[in-house]
Amino acid sequence: MTAPVEVITELADALREWLPTQRWFAGKDRAVQHVRPVQAVSLVDGDPALVHAVIEVGQNGSADRYQLLLGLRRDVPEHLGHAWIGTRSELACYDATQDTELTGLLLDLIARGETLAGLRFQHEPEVELETALKSRPVGAEQSNTSLVYGNQYILKLFRKLVTGTNPDLTLHRALRAQRCEHIAEPLGAIEGSVAGEEVTFGMLQRFLPDAADGWAMATASVRDLMAEGDLHADEVGGDFAGEARRLGHAVAEVHADLAAALGTSTEGRELLDSTVDAMHQRLDTVLASVPELGAHEHRLRAAFEAARELTTPIAVQHIHGDLHLGQVLRTVLGWVLIDFEGEPAAPAAERLSLRSPLRDVAGMLRSFDYAAHQLLVGYPGGSSAEDQLTVRALEWARRNRDAFCEGYAEKAGDPREHAALLRALELDKAVYEVAYEHGNRPEWLAVPLSSIARITGS
Numbered sequence: 541m542t543a544p545v546e547v548i549t550e551l552a553d554a555l556r557e558w559l560p561t562q563r564w565f566a567g568k569d570r571a572v573q574h575v576r577p578v579q580a581v582s583l584v585d586g587d588p589a590l591v592h593a594v595i596e597v598g599q600n601g602s603a604d605r606y607q608l609l610l611g612l613r614r615d616v617p618e619h620l621g622h623a624w625i626g627t628r629s630e631l632a633c634y635d636a637t638q639d640t641e642l643t644g645l646l647l648d649l650i651a652r653g654e655t656l657a658g659l660r661f662q663h664e665p666e667v668e669l670e671t672a673l674k675s676r677p678v679g680a681e682q683s684n685t686s687l688v689y690g691n692q693y694i695l696k697l698f699r700k701l702v703t704g705t706n707p708d709l710t711l712h713r714a715l716r717a718q719r720c721e722h723i724a725e726p727l728g729a730i731e732g733s734v735a736g737e738e739v740t741f742g743m744l745q746r747f748l749p750d751a752a753d754g755w756a757m758a759t760a761s762v763r764d765l766m767a768e769g770d771l772h773a774d775e776v777g778g779d780f781a782g783e784a785r786r787l788g789h790a791v792a793e794v795h796a797d798l799a800a801a802l803g804t805s806t807e808g809r810e811l812l813d814s815t816v817d818a819m820h821q822r823l824d825t826v827l828a829s830v831p832e833l834g835a836h837e838h839r840l841r842a843a844f845e846a847a848r849e850l851t852t853p854i855a856v857q858h859i860h861g862d863l864h865l866g867q868v869l870r871t872v873l874g875w876v877l878i879d880f881e882g883e884p885a886a887p888a889a890e891r892l893s894l895r896s897p898l899r900d901v902a903g904m905l906r907s908f909d910y911a912a913h914q915l916l917v918g919y920p921g922g923s924s925a926e927d928q929l930t931v932r933a934l935e936w937a938r939r940n941r942d943a944f945c946e947g948y949a950e951k952a953g954d955p956r957e958h959a960a961l962l963r964a965l966e967l968d969k970a971v972y973e974v975a976y977e978h979g980n981r982p983e984w985l986a987v988p989l990s991s992i993a994r995i996t997g998s
């Protein structure tokens with residue numbers, strides 16, 4: 541086989557076309573100008589062969605690094621047809637995360653704690669892993685690629701790489717040390733370096749086979765309410781408020797465990813000013829690529845400035861950083877929070893900085909709003925305030941947002957006591973979501989845009 545780096549160089553054009561078709565690719569709003577190999581190593585030689593690669597994707601002056609696992613075969617079996625990327629020198633190249641014949645190796649290497657071709661595969665202390673389990677890709681909406689082994693483990697392969705240890709791994713390890721009940725236990729990792737800097741390539745966790753994801757549960761509840769002509773949320777079978785309250789408990793307990801494990805601090809004027817300045821900066825950036833946001837600029841800036849008036853110091857600590865209903869799983873024992881990676885677009889230093897836990901509360905509040913309103917995207921009556929389904933959506937969101945805050949307040953301070961900061965954080969998150977949807981799911985852009993209009997009254 542030719543050197544793995546050359547495989548990438550020869551396939552650069554095919555990769556340029558393939559990347560934007562992948563759910564995890566974060567740059568769908570800009571043309572891919574170049575794809576270059578940063579590094580590539582062979583993990584398995586032969587047919588099939590397995591290559592681990594880091595590529596640089598150039599778009600509009602930016603250059604992001606992504607992780608790829610590439611399979612190479614002379615003949616690609618039919619069941620891998622959907623994973624095909626391109627063909628070079630009579631060898632078909634495809635996304636190897638879909639190939640169970642190759643992915644079993646990753647778990648086996650973690651179980652044995654081996655280093656291969658510069659990649660460190662390791663299990664957490666005192667963890668013994670079962671090996672030779674077959675993997676299957678998770679078919680979920682996600683920003684990375686996860687593989688489930690048997691019904692025991694889930695391995696997340698980070699796609700867009702950040703420099704330094706990924707916060708997902710750092711925070712999971714800290715919460716494991718605290719014996720936190722609301723996480724899926726971290727069991728291992730794939731780590732290494734890129735251009736001399738430490739990088740996390742993957743994280744292995746206990747798979748929770750009985751878990752239902754919060755987004756699916758919440759949207760099922762919204763559907764139930766919308767199907768009802770006369771009944772209110774508290775009278776409908778699928779009422780979610782009890783779960784929303786328990787979720788408030790879980791989030792408050794995770795915050796307490798993160799604070800106990802990694803410490804807290806109390807910050808004054810300076811942090812508040814830099815928080816508000818960052819909101820304005822984010823808005824500037826998003827306005828440049830999403831002109832539709834312009835109609836709300838004035839009111840957004842006014843809401844951000846209102847947070848500056850806060851006179852009490854802010855308590856800060858490590859937080860989840862991108863909390864929403866898709867990041868919480870309901871098991872038979874209670875709620876579990878997953879994916880502590882923070883916002884995929886934020887720099888690693890920001891994700892690991894100490895911030896107000898109100899940010900996570902704001903993220904959940906946004907998510908209740910999302911769950912209530914996304915079903916109305918494309919629905920003809922969806923924009924009118926009197927429309928029955930819109931009334932139902934508003935009712936559902938209000939009820940569950942309140943229940944979540946009450947639950948949180950039962951275990952920690954009441955987040956609603958800091959209304960101006962909470963509102964600003966919620967709007968800041970909605971601005972982030974505008975950028976996220978624009979880049980990842982343009983058909984959902986209306987969801988955060990309409991929320992901003994509702995919250996600001998514009």
Ligand SMILES: Nc1ncnc2c1ncn2[C@@H]1O[C@H](COP(=O)(O)OP(=O)(O)O)[C@@H](O)[C@H]1O
Pocket residue numbers: 678680681682683684685686694696724745746747748749751753866867869878879881
């Ligand atoms: N420990 C787990 N047990 C069961 N399912 C899980 C577990 N961790 C993640 N999942 C499932 O995988 C999906 C993606 O996981 P997540 O960590 O959010 O990945 P991403 O960072 O790519 O968004 C989740 O929405 C959930 O459905």
Ligand SMILES: O=P(O)(O)O[C@H]1O[C@H](CO)[C@@H](O[C@H]2O[C@H](CO)[C@@H](O)[C@H](O)[C@H]2O)[C@H](O)[C@H]1O
Pocket residue numbers: 681682683684755862864865866867879881882883884903906907908910911973976
């Ligand atoms: O879970 P990720 O780390 O990949 O987070 C990113 O993708 C999320 C969508 O999958 C996105 O969340 C937005 O959509 C959710 C519904 O799909 C909704 O519950 C969230 O409230 C909303 O923010 C998240 O913002 C993004 O970072």
